Amino acid sequence: MSRTLVFKFLLSVFILGILATFITGCAPSQPVTPVPTQLSNPSPDDPTLAPTSVAPGPSHVTIVIPEDPPNFNAAISDSGYDALVMHLTLLGMVAIDPDGKVYPVLATELPTIENGQVVMGNDGSMDVTWNMRTDVTWADGIPVTSDDVLFTYNAIIDQNTGSWIPGIDLVTGVDKEDDHQFVVHFSSVYPSYLTLFGNRQVVIWPAHYCKSEQGFQSWDCGRKPLSDGPFLLEEWVTGDHLTFAKNPKYFEPEKPGVDQLIVKIVPDATVRETMMRQGDADILMWANEQVADNLKNDRNVKVSISPTSRFVMRMYINLAGKGSTDPQTTPNPFFSDVRVRQAIRSAIDVDTISSTVWHGFAVPVWTEFFRPPYNTCEIPRPKFDPEAAKALLEQAGWVDTDGDGIRECKGCNTARDGEKFKFEMITYSEYGEPLTLTQQLIGEMLKNVGIQADLSQVQGSVMWADSASGGIEQNGDFNIDLYDDGYAGNDPTDFIYQYYSSASATPDNGWNIGRWVDPRMDELLNQAYSLDENSRKEAFCKMAKILDSELPQILLFSTINADVYSTRLEGVQANVNSVVSWNSADWKIVK
Amino acid sequence: MANYVARRLLQAVAIMFLLSILFFALVNLAPGGPLAGYGQARRIPAERIATLKRQLGLDKPIPFQYVVWLVGNDWMKVDLNGDGSPDGPGVRKGVLRGDFGYSFRSRQPVLDEISQRLPNTIYLMTVTMLVALIVAVPIGVISAIKQYSLFDIVVTTFSFAGQALPDFWLGLILIIVFYVWLKNPVTGESLLPVGGIYTLGVPFSIADRLAHLVLPVTAGALGWLAWYSRFVRSSMLDVINQDYLRTARAKGLRQSQVMFKHALRNALIPLVTLLALDLPYLFGGAVFIEMLFSWPGMGLLYYQAALQRDYPILMAVLIIGGVSIILSNLLADVAYAFLDPRIRYS
Numbered sequence: 020m021s022r023t024l025v026f027k028f029l030l031s032v033f034i035l036g037i038l039a040t041f042i043t044g045c046a047p048s049q050p051v052t053p054v055p056t057q058l059s060n061p062s063p064d065d066p067t068l069a070p071t072s073v074a075p076g077p078s079h080v081t082i083v084i085p086e087d088p089p090n091f092n093a094a095i096s097d098s099g100y101d102a103l104v105m106h107l108t109l110l111g112m113v114a115i116d117p118d119g120k121v122y123p124v125l126a127t128e129l130p131t132i133e134n135g136q137v138v139m140g141n142d143g144s145m146d147v148t149w150n151m152r153t154d155v156t157w158a159d160g161i162p163v164t165s166d167d168v169l170f171t172y173n174a175i176i177d178q179n180t181g182s183w184i185p186g187i188d189l190v191t192g193v194d195k196e197d198d199h200q201f202v203v204h205f206s207s208v209y210p211s212y213l214t215l216f217g218n219r220q221v222v223i224w225p226a227h228y229c230k231s232e233q234g235f236q237s238w239d240c241g242r243k244p245l246s247d248g249p250f251l252l253e254e255w256v257t258g259d260h261l262t263f264a265k266n267p268k269y270f271e272p273e274k275p276g277v278d279q280l281i282v283k284i285v286p287d288a289t290v291r292e293t294m295m296r297q298g299d300a301d302i303l304m305w306a307n308e309q310v311a312d313n314l315k316n317d318r319n320v321k322v323s324i325s326p327t328s329r330f331v332m333r334m335y336i337n338l339a340g341k342g343s344t345d346p347q348t349t350p351n352p353f354f355s356d357v358r359v360r361q362a363i364r365s366a367i368d369v370d371t372i373s374s375t376v377w378h379g380f381a382v383p384v385w386t387e388f389f390r391p392p393y394n395t396c397e398i399p400r401p402k403f404d405p406e407a408a409k410a411l412l413e414q415a416g417w418v419d420t421d422g423d424g425i426r427e428c429k430g431c432n433t434a435r436d437g438e439k440f441k442f443e444m445i446t447y448s449e450y451g452e453p454l455t456l457t458q459q460l461i462g463e464m465l466k467n468v469g470i471q472a473d474l475s476q477v478q479g480s481v482m483w484a485d486s487a488s489g490g491i492e493q494n495g496d497f498n499i500d501l502y503d504d505g506y507a508g509n510d511p512t513d514f515i516y517q518y519y520s521s522a523s524a525t526p527d528n529g530w531n532i533g534r535w536v537d538p539r540m541d542e543l544l545n546q547a548y549s550l551d552e553n554s555r556k557e558a559f560c561k562m563a564k565i566l567d568s569e570l571p572q573i574l575l576f577s578t579i580n581a582d583v584y585s586t587r588l589e590g591v592q593a594n595v596n597s598v599v600s601w602n603s604a605d606w607k608i609v610k
Numbered sequence: 611m612a613n614y615v616a617r618r619l620l621q622a623v624a625i626m627f628l629l630s631i632l633f634f635a636l637v638n639l640a641p642g643g644p645l646a647g648y649g650q651a652r653r654i655p656a657e658r659i660a661t662l663k664r665q666l667g668l669d670k671p672i673p674f675q676y677v678v679w680l681v682g683n684d685w686m687k688v689d690l691n692g693d694g695s696p697d698g699p700g701v702r703k704g705v706l707r708g709d710f711g712y713s714f715r716s717r718q719p720v721l722d723e724i725s726q727r728l729p730n731t732i733y734l735m736t737v738t739m740l741v742a743l744i745v746a747v748p749i750g751v752i753s754a755i756k757q758y759s760l761f762d763i764v765v766t767t768f769s770f771a772g773q774a775l776p777d778f779w780l781g782l783i784l785i786i787v788f789y790v791w792l793k794n795p796v797t798g799e800s801l802l803p804v805g806g807i808y809t810l811g812v813p814f815s816i817a818d819r820l821a822h823l824v825l826p827v828t829a830g831a832l833g834w835l836a837w838y839s840r841f842v843r844s845s846m847l848d849v850i851n852q853d854y855l856r857t858a859r860a861k862g863l864r865q866s867q868v869m870f871k872h873a874l875r876n877a878l879i880p881l882v883t884l885l886a887l888d889l890p891y892l893f894g895g896a897v898f899i900e901m902l903f904s905w906p907g908m909g910l911l912y913y914q915a916a917l918q919r920d921y922p923i924l925m926a927v928l929i930i931g932g933v934s935i936i937l938s939n940l941l942a943d944v945a946y947a948f949l950d951p952r953i954r955y956s
Contacts, residue, residue: 183658237717258906286901481642488643527656
């Protein structure tokens with residue numbers, strides 16, 4: 020009897036629990052991140068107070084992305100989705116358009132030497148004076164001032180809670196001149212000074228709203244931003260969606276053109292694409308080649324491709340032996356000889372890879388300086404020529420002596436005689452099928468010239484970890500890695516420095532993971548860190564020639580940078596230098 | 611029984627302690643690290659990477675990190691500014707005091723992240739398992755009673771198919787049929803929503819919630835349904851050949867009485883045990899279903915945390931999984947003792 024009673028009791032509890040769970044799950048009890056209304060002057064007309072249960076009106080736009088943005092501060096995590104929501108709500112001093120042109124946003128004009136706002140010191144230092152617009156306010160009505168810039172700068176450089184942004188190490192201080200003017204002091208010339216406080220990842224944060232003691236990386240305003248941009252965050256239901264309303268205090272008249280914006284989290288790529296086709300989504304951020312190809316002929320959507328691309332698929336060649344980071348004491352047995360590197364480049368048919376794997380969207384790239392305004396160097400495109408590759412390998416002492424199709428060292432001077440030309444080519448698994456297929460195709464092309472590449476994949480978190488965490492690249496534990504990289508913005512100098520300077524060639528000090536060192540490159544990099552555009556272009560072209568002949572990396576092709584949008588929208592444009600929301604104030608719904 | 615339960619709970623504490631060490635070691639000793647995927651980490655100077663590690667608590671040896679994770683560091687002096695000397699107490703309270711730390715990625719408290727996802731997963735998985743059970747039990751019973759009949763053969767075939775079909779594939783097919791092809795004849799919109807828990811911007815309605823459940827529950831329940839129906843069939847077959855059923859029939863009881871009063875009640879005892887053992891799935895979620903149907907649950911959270919090496923989230927999910935498995939095992943044992951008078955724990 021008692022056993023039956025207890026069992027019935029337990030069963031009842033279980034059923035009640037299930038019912039409670041169902042009711043809880045049904046109820047709109049999801050944690051909501053409310054808009055920071057505590058600083059606003061509430062008024063019935065204030066759209067920030069609009070109830071979230073109101074169905075989206077006819078003027079709403081839905082953007083689909085695969086995962087939650089970590090927060091609204093793209094300077095600390097750079098997932099891209101943080102930049103998406105950041106640029107919906109917050110402004111920088113400047114921004115960069117799809118062609119790489121910098122334009123003022125919070126600034127009234129771009130500081131230059133010509134207008135006297137950039138002053139060079141005798142000691143090589145540089146002072147940049149910025150003037151700010153006086154008509155921009157935060158959503159609570161408080162003006163955006165130079166105090167906010169100083170606050171942002173101090174938050175970034177805080178040793179305990181700050182972060183790092185490119186160029187910040189060269190800044191010796193920021194001084195407020197008045198509420199709308201400030202001066203940035205650089206210890207040396209920094210060519211990208213214009214985009215220090217305004218780029219894909221960096222915006223200005225409100226001093227009166229963000230709590231500095233919480234720190235740049237963790238402050239609450241990174242989850243609940245106070246807008247000065249075109250949109251206000253209404254709610255954030257983690258893992259599901261974020262909703263935004265137009266900012267009535269946005270400084271540009273008649274903008275934004277969209278009343279409400281929904282960022283919907285849709286993890287599955289096929290479902291995102293299907294939602295675009297069905298008209299349930301208006302913008303698909305970051306369409307890959309497959310999606311762009313699938314949707315390019317769909318009447319209901321348009322594919323916007325950025326006029327310049329950023330990411331270049333490339334082969335990173337370790338000039339040190341696998342497991343070593345010192346090419347002097349332990350040269351790589353295969354790739355120390357530049358003729359071998361040249362042979363590999365000649366053996367790869369980029370056009371075939373582009374057409375078969377990348378749906379024709381991959382554009383051949385053979386120099387780092389392929390983007391405007393620095394695409395002025397005359398570097399001829401290398402030919403796909405397997406016979407020339409074979410000849411180069413023969414010259415380098417790699418001959419197939421036993422007729423098995425794989426070459427052996429016979430007087431190659433970099434490996435012991437008889438060693439087969441067999442190495443591991445690694446890529447990272449997260450990219451997915453196109454990179455896997457590219458790796459396989461390259462493996463086959465190399466086999467055609469007598470080189471056996473064993474293919475493997477690892478997670479990016481293993482490939483790129485620091486040396487203490489077992490990072491493959493920083494520990495030199497590879498022969499050739501294959502993946503894509505490139506720089507945002509319009510200045511390649513920092514990027515080139517990271518990959519090709521001698522200072523970046525030691526573990527954990529940069530990404531010259533091939534340990535390729537050339538004093539000429541260091542000199543040219545010094546020359547490039549100037550504001551003399553002619554001198555910079557000259558330096559870049561000399562670098563291009565050195566890189567073309569030495570081949571520390573083999574560049575293959577650029578990948579697509581595209582966003583897909585509904586034909587009921589106007590003004591959406593992919594921007595490789597930012598994210599699709601870079602011009603969200605200009606979007607309009609036309610049908 | 612009380613002594614038995616108390617002893618098992620004590621054992622559970624010891625097991626969880628050992629498991630936590632194992633989990634922590636596995637998570638932290640895997641090659642690679644969270645900083646590799648940390649945005650600009652590829653561009654950040656070495657000294658700033660060191661600062662980041664200190665901020666995330668990754669600069670100390672793993673055993674020390676485990677101690678901080680378990681009991682916090684607010685009782686000890688820690689180096690806050692990286693100068694090598696202790697400055698003041700830390701801020702971590704440790705798991706034993708309910709502090710699972712902060713997500714590396716979102717910088718939000720881990721328990722906040724979990725509490726946002728866990729109800730969604732329990733909601734989805736409970737409905738999925740209930741639907742599976744409600745359909746599976748009658749199917750299994752009829753299959754057993756009518757062994758080798760056409761019905762039994764068909765059910766058996768579909769059961770194997772149900773177990774073999776990957777849920778993500780089935781989910782995609784359901785999406786194509788019910789979201790892309792079939793339209794609501796009145797509104798002209800898709801017959802069923804493709805994902806999410808509810809329609810954004812529409813006032814709360816049970817119908818809307820149910821509509822959002824149909825596809826993920828169907829895709830998720832088929833595998834469970836096949837598994838439970840096979841189990842019930844097998845269990846029933848064991849029981850209906852027992853002597854006491856023959857006796858019941860000999861006494862002149864109706865077939866329905868024999869089957870549902872005597873056979874089914876006994877046949878379901880192993881199922882209850884099985885259900886108890888399956889309870890952890892209520893908390894763990896289903897990665898592919900959640901991903902396909904944009905369901906913000908635990909499975910998706912774990913998957914993304916694993917890819918991004920978000921150690922604090924990973925540890926919390928693993929611990930919740932470990933606790934739920936241990937408790938469900940205990941529940942299964944206790945339930946079995948209640949249901950079967952022959953079982954006694956001493």
